[in-house]
Amino acid sequence: xxxxxxxxxxxxxDRHGRHIILRGVNLGGDSKVPYPNGxxxxxxxxxxxxxxxxxxxxxxxxxxxxxxxxxxxxxxxxVRLLTTWEAVEHTxxxxxxxxxxxxxxxxxxxxxxxxxxxxxxFHQDVWARxxxxxxxxxxxxxxxxxxxxxFARAGAAHVMQHAFDYGDPNPRQPSYPPMSWGINYRLPxxxxxxxxxxxxxxxTPSFTIDGLNVQxxxxxxxxxxMTQIARRIRKLPNVLGFxxxxxxxxxxxxxxxxxxxxxxxxEDSAFARPGPALSPLDALAIANGIPTAVDWLRLNxxxxxxxxxxxxxxxxxxxxxxxxxxxCPFERAGAYIREAKQLRPLDDLFFKRRGAEDxxxxxxxxxxxxxxxxxxxxxxxxxxxxxxxxxPYGATGRRAFPKSLPDGTVNACHWYDAVLLYARQFDGxxxxxxxxxxxxxSLDELRARYVRELSDVAARGRNASRDLPVxxxxxxxxxxxxxxxxxxxxxxxxxxxxVWAPHTTALTLMYDALDELLLSSTQWNxxxxxxxxxxxxxxxxxEDLSIYSVDQRTHAxxxxxxxxxxxxxxxxxxxxxxxxxxxxxxxxxxxxCEVSIEVDANVAAATEIYLPRIHYPSGFKVETNEEAHMSTxxxxxxxxxxxxxxxxxxxxxxxxxxx
Numbered sequence: 069x070x071x072x073x074x075x076x077x078x079x080x081x082d083r084h085g086r087h088i089i090l091r092g093v094n095l096g097g098d099s100k101v102p103y104p105n106g107x108x109x110x111x112x113x114x115x116x117x118x119x120x121x122x123x124x125x126x127x128x129x130x131x132x133x134x135x136x137x138x139x140x141x142x143x144x145x146x147v148r149l150l151t152t153w154e155a156v157e158h159t160x161x162x163x164x165x166x167x168x169x170x171x172x173x174x175x176x177x178x179x180x181x182x183x184x185x186x187x188x189x190f191h192q193d194v195w196a197r198x199x200x201x202x203x204x205x206x207x208x209x210x211x212x213x214x215x216x217x218x219f220a221r222a223g224a225a226h227v228m229q230h231a232f233d234y235g236d237p238n239p240r241q242p243s244y245p246p247m248s249w250g251i252n253y254r255l256p257x258x259x260x261x262x263x264x265x266x267x268x269x270x271x272t273p274s275f276t277i278d279g280l281n282v283q284x285x286x287x288x289x290x291x292x293x294m295t296q297i298a299r300r301i302r303k304l305p306n307v308l309g310f311x312x313x314x315x316x317x318x319x320x321x322x323x324x325x326x327x328x329x330x331x332x333x334x335e336d337s338a339f340a341r342p343g344p345a346l347s348p349l350d351a352l353a354i355a356n357g358i359p360t361a362v363d364w365l366r367l368n369x370x371x372x373x374x375x376x377x378x379x380x381x382x383x384x385x386x387x388x389x390x391x392x393x394x395x396c397p398f399e400r401a402g403a404y405i406r407e408a409k410q411l412r413p414l415d416d417l418f419f420k421r422r423g424a425e426d427x428x429x430x431x432x433x434x435x436x437x438x439x440x441x442x443x444x445x446x447x448x449x450x451x452x453x454x455x456x457x458x459x460p461y462g463a464t465g466r467r468a469f470p471k472s473l474p475d476g477t478v479n480a481c482h483w484y485d486a487v488l489l490y491a492r493q494f495d496g497x498x499x500x501x502x503x504x505x506x507x508x509x510s511l512d513e514l515r516a517r518y519v520r521e522l523s524d525v526a527a528r529g530r531n532a533s534r535d536l537p538v539x540x541x542x543x544x545x546x547x548x549x550x551x552x553x554x555x556x557x558x559x560x561x562x563x564x565x566x567v568w569a570p571h572t573t574a575l576t577l578m579y580d581a582l583d584e585l586l587l588s589s590t591q592w593n594x595x596x597x598x599x600x601x602x603x604x605x606x607x608x609x610x611e612d613l614s615i616y617s618v619d620q621r622t623h624a625x626x627x628x629x630x631x632x633x634x635x636x637x638x639x640x641x642x643x644x645x646x647x648x649x650x651x652x653x654x655x656x657x658x659x660x661c662e663v664s665i666e667v668d669a670n671v672a673a674a675t676e677i678y679l680p681r682i683h684y685p686s687g688f689k690v691e692t693n694e695e696a697h698m699s700t701x702x703x704x705x706x707x708x709x710x711x712x713x714x715x716x717x718x719x720x721x722x723x724x725x726x727x
Contacts, residue, residue, distance in 0.1 A: 070180055070306045072451050075476055078535040079648065080588065084673035087645040090185065090539055090588035091678075092146035093139060096126035097595040097606035097614060099150035100191060100202035107597075107607035108228045114198050114216065117206035122155035123171045127596040132175065135596055136182040138616070141627040142638045143678040143705070146185035148311065148541060148590040149176065153190060154197070154205045156293040161207065161278075164296050173300040180306030187455055187480075187539075187590070188297060189311040190290070194252035195261045199225040201249060202608065203314075204261070208286060211277050212264060213394025214257065222387035224354055225257040226343075228609050239602035239610070247490050249609045251343030253317055253461070256355040256389065259348070261286075263319030263419065264397070266433035270422050272397040282397070287437065291444045302448035309453030310445050311480060311541065312438055315460045318429045320348040320419040325403060330365065331374065338461055339502070340374050342367045344382060348419055352398060353411045357388030372487055372502045434458065435470035442474035455480035455539060458528065469529050469536065479529030482542035483522055488574065492549045496570040511577060518581035526585065540582065544592035545574045547632055548602055548612040554632075555600040558620070568633035575636025576656055583641065583652050591615065591637060628682065635682055640721070644676040646710060647717075659683055659723030667717045674710035677721070681705055684723055692719030 071083040080088040101107050103124030126149075127135055139147065155168055176186050192203025198216035199209075209216045220230035231244040240246065252258045268275060268283030277285040294310060301307050323329070323336065328347045331340045345363040346354075353360045360382050365374040390396060398404070403418040404411045420427060434456075442454045455478045458467050469479065487493075487500040498507045499514050508514040522540065529536030547554065550570060557567045565572070582589050595606040595614035605612030615637055621630035628634050640654050640661050647668035654661050665675060674697070679688055681704065690698060690707070694717050697710045711717055 070183060070185065072305055073185070073308055073453070074451070075453065075478070075537055078537045080537055082644065082673075085668065085671040086673055086675070087647065087649050088588075089586065089641055089643055089645075089649065090146045090590070091641055091643065092144050092148060092185070092187075092588075092590040093615065094189070094542060094590050094593035095135075095139075095147040095149050096597075097150075097593040097608055097611060098597045099125040099155075100152065100193070100608045101125070101197065107604065108232075108609050109601075109604045109607065111234045112229050114206055114229075117154075117198070118159050120154075120158055121165070121168065122152070122158075123165075123168050125155070126150065126175075126594075129171065129174055129178070131596065132178045133182075135594070135616075136179060136184060138627050138630070139184065139594065140182045141703075141705075142631070142634070143641070143643075143680055145183060145643050146187065146308070146590065147179055147594075148187045148189045149179070150189050150191045151297065152192065152203050153290050153293045154203060156296055157289065158205045158207075160205075161211070161289055162292070164293070169296055169300055172297060176301045176304050176307055180304055184306065186301075186304070186307045187309060187311060188301070188307065189314055189455075189541075190294060191314040193315060194249060194258045194317065198227070199255075199257040199261070200227045200252040200609075201258075204290075208261065208289075209257070210391070211285070212261070212282060212397075213391050214260065214389055215391045216257070216389075218387050218389045219257050221383075221385055222354060222357070222389050223255070223382035224389045225255055226251050244610075246492065246610055248342070250341060253341065254344055254346045254351070256351040258317055259319045259351055260355065261319070262317040263321060266319060266429060266437075267321055267419075267427065268397075270427065270432065271403075271418070272401045274400070275397040287440065291440060294441065294444050295447075298445045298448045298452075307449070307452070309455055309476070309478075310441060311455040312434075312441050312457055314457060314541075315482065316434075316457065318433070318459045320351075321427055321429045321433065323348060323419055325349045325413045325416045325418050328363070330363065330376075337466075340365060341461070342374060344380070349404060349411055349413055350382075352396065352404065354383045355389050356396060356399075356406060356411065357383065357386045358409055358411065359384050359386055367490065372491070372500050372505075429459070430467060430470050435472055438470065438477065439472075439474055442476070452476070453478050455541065457481055457541060466524070467528065468531070473534075473536075477529075477536060479526065479536040479538045480541040481525050481528055483525045483540055484543055485518070485545075485574070485578075488549070489546060492546045494545075494549050494570045494574055496573045499574075511573070515577045515580050518577055519584055522581050522585055522587060526587065538587050540587055540589040542592040543578060543589060544613045544615075545571055545578075546611070546613055547571060547617075548605065552600075552602050555602075555619075558600060563622075565635070568636075571633035572636035575633055576639075579637065579639055580654070583654060586649055586652065638680045638682055640677060640679050640683065642675065642677050644673070646671045646673065646675045647714070650716070656683065659688075661721040663717075663719055663721070665717045667711050667714050669712060669714040674708040675717075677707045677709070679705055679707055679721065687724040688721050689724055690719055690721055692717070694719065 102120035193201030196204040219225035598614035598617040600619040651664035
C-alpha cells in the first residue's frame with residue numbers, strides 16, 4: 069500500500085524503512101494552457117484570461133485510467149503533476165476556481181489508485197502566458213500597473229500568439245524560432261514582475277497594493293492558491309509534497325542598472341542567452357516607451373557560441389507598457405530619472421545593493437520563500453516534503469541552496485543536455501559539450517559527461533552540514549530532433565525501432581547516468597494531447613518533449629502504443645531496496661542488471677525491481693549466491709527479493725533466451 073515517504077540523510081524511505089528510488093514523469097506539458105483550446109498553436113489575445121478553465125488538463129477524468137494505467141505499465145512510480153497559479157485563481161484576486169480544485173483533487177486521488185506518488189508542481193515559465201510563458205494570472209500585471217495588451221508592440225515580451233503568422237503554413241518561422249521563449253527572461257514584462265516578486269519590500273518599500281507591499285501581495289496570493297489545493301488533498305497518502313516554484317526567474321537582482329550581459333564576466337559568470345543583451349536600464353526604457361538600440365545575440369549552432377547580429381531597435385513605436393495612471397515603481401524609488409527621451413541612472417547599484425547590504429537572490433529571495441511554502445503546506449500535512457528549485461541559469465546552474473532550509477527539503481533542480489535541447493540535433497553518437505566547446509568522441513564519453521553534469525546538480529544541495537536528497541525535477545529530449553525526421557518516417561508507414569533510434573540512444577545515456585548516481589527523477593514530459601506536428605507538439609510554444617503522442621497510438625489494447633522511444637525510458641530499476649541501494653547498472657544491449665544492496669534485516673519488506681517486458685520479452689532469471697525468497701507480481705514485471713540477514717547482497721538479472 070502506498071504511504072508517505074520520509075527523508076533519511078540523502079535517501080527517500082517508505083514506512084517499512086526501504087530505500088526508495090522515485091522514477092516518474094511530468095504530467096503534462098499542456099497543463100500550462102487552458103482546456104480545451106488554449107494551446108499556443110491557436111491564435112489568441114488573452115482577452116478571456118479571467119474566464120478560462122483548466123479543467124481537463126492534463127486530461128479529462130474519463131481518460132485518467134488509460135493514461136495512469138500506461139504510466140504504471142511503463143514502471144513509473146510518481147508524477148510531478150503540473151498546476152498553475154492561473155488555473156486556481158484566474159478570475160481575480162481571492163477568487164478561486166472550485167471546479168478546477170475539485171478536478172485536481174480527483175486527479176491526485178486517481179493517481180494513488182495506480183500506485184503513483186504525486187508531487188504538486190506550481191508551474192511557471194517566464195511568469196505568465198501574456199509574457200510568453202505560463203503560470204501567473206493575467207490580473208497580476210494589472211495590479212502592479214502593467215498593460216499586457218501593449219507588450220507585443222512595445223517589444224516587452226516575446227509571445228508566440230503575437231509573433232507567429234498563423235496564416236503561414238510553415239511551422240518554423242524566423243519571427244518565432246524554436247525555444248526562443250526563453251529570451252523573455254531579459255525582456256521588461258518578465259523582469260519587472262520577478263524583481264517585484266523577490267525584492268519589492270527592499271527595492272520599492274512604498275509600492276503597496278491593498279495595504280501590502282507588492283512583494284508580499286504577490287507572494288501571499290500565490291501561497292493562497294497553494295493553500296486551496298493543499299487543503300483539498302491533505303488526506304491523500306500518495307501526495308509527497310509541493311514543488312516551490314518551477315524554474316523561477318530572478319529579474320534584475322544582483323545586477324548593476326547599466327550592466328549588459330553578453331557572456332561570462334567577473335560580474336556574472338553565467339553563460340549568456342540568445343536574444344537582446346539588455347541592461348536593466350535598457351529594459352526600463354523600453355517599458356517607458358523609449359525606442360532603445362540593443363545588441364542582439366544569435367546562437368551559432370555549429371560552435372554553439374553566441375555572436376552579435378548587430379543592433380536592433382526595440383519598441384520603435386514608443387509604446388509605454390505601464391497603464392495610463394501608473395508610474396514605474398523603480399523610478400519612484402530612485403533608480404533612475406527620465407530626461408526627455410532617455411533614462412539617466414541615479415543609482416547604478418539599485419538592484420545590487422541596499423545600503424551596506426549586498427542583495428542576494430538566494431538568501432533574500434529563495435530562503436524566506438522556501439520557508440513560507442513549507443509553513444503553508446504543512447499547516448495541512450506536517451510530513452509533506454518541500455521540492456525546492458533554484459533559477460536554472462544562475463551562474464549557469466551553479467547557484468547553491470540557501471544556508472537555512474526547512475526540514476524535509478529536496479533538491480529538485482533540473483538538468484538538460486543544453487545543446488540537444490536548443491539545437492534539436494543528435495546523430496546517435498555525438499553531442500556538443502558547450503562548456504568544453506567540442507564534440508564528444510563516443511557514447512561512453514557522452515555518458516560520462518552526463519554523469520558529471522548531473523553530479524553538479526546534486527552538489528548544489530550539498531555542503532559541510534547537509535546533503536539534500538535529490539530528485540531531478542526535469543530532464544528530457546526533443547522528439548522533433550533532426551528536423552522532425554521521425555515524424556516523416558512514421559507518416560511514411562515505418563514502425564520499426566529505427567524511427568526512434570537517436571531518441572532511444574539519448575534517453576539510454578541519460579538514464580544510465582541517473583542509475584550510476586542512484587538519483588530519483590521525473591522526466592519531462594507526458595502530454596496526452598501531443599501531436600506529430602511541429603506547429604503543435606506539446607501545445608506550448610512548439611516544444612515537443614512528450615514520451616507519448618496520440619499519433620503513435622495504433623492499438624488501443626496495447627499499453628505501449630502511443631509511446632515514443634519506449635525502450636529508452638521504460639527500463640529496469642530498483643524502486644524499493646531492503647536497506648540501502650549501493651549500485652545499480654543496466655545494459656540494454658545484453659539485458660544484464662547488476663545490483664548491490666546493503667541489506668538491513670530489520671526492514672521487513674522486500675526489495676522490488678521493475679523489469680519491463682519490453683526488455684525481457686521471454687522473462688528473466690536471477691543469479692546470486694545468497695539465499696533469498698523471490699517472487700513476481702501479477703504483471704510479471706516486478707521482482708520481489710527478500711533476505712533474512714543483514715549484509716551486502718549482490719545479484720545479476722539476465723534476459724532469458726527466446727523460447
